[in-house]
Amino acid sequence: xxxxxxxxxxxxxxxxxxxxxxxxxxxxxxxxxxxxxxxxxxxxxxxxxxxxxxxxxxxxxxxxxxxxxxxxxxxxxxxxxxxxxxxxxxxxxxxxxxxxxxxxxxxxxx
Numbered sequence: 001x002x003x004x005x006x007x008x009x010x011x012x013x014x015x016x017x018x019x020x021x022x023x024x025x026x027x028x029x030x031x032x033x034x035x036x037x038x039x040x041x042x043x044x045x046x047x048x049x050x051x052x053x054x055x056x057x058x059x060x061x062x063x064x065x066x067x068x069x070x071x072x073x074x075x076x077x078x079x080x081x082x083x084x085x086x087x088x089x090x091x092x093x094x095x096x097x098x099x100x101x102x103x104x105x106x107x108x109x110x
Contacts, residue, residue, distance in 0.1 A: 055061050059068045075083075 058072070059065060
């Protein structure tokens with residue numbers, strides 16, 4: 001245990017002050033941790049209940065679950081087309097970005 005030295009010396013008051021400071025800090029640390037434990041327990045319970053509810057409502061377990069899961073993972077044709085279009089635009093932009101460093105190769109001035 002740290003014993004206060006200096007102005008208080010090793011007198012009884014200094015020893016008491018050191019212990020009070022220690023217990024004050026320790027009590028504050030305990031008070032800071034309690035809400036963290038409560039929050040973690042609360043969020044853990046929410047996660048558990050959410051998983052159960054989603055599994056039940058989406059039919060991820062039980063008879064026919066495999067077929068339902070396949071159906072949930074199938075990409076809709078319109079979404080697929082939009083994704084492919086965006087990927088193509090992304091590739092084109094990357095290509096134009098690569099060309100920016102090579103502007104000396106093309107002369108636009110006549």
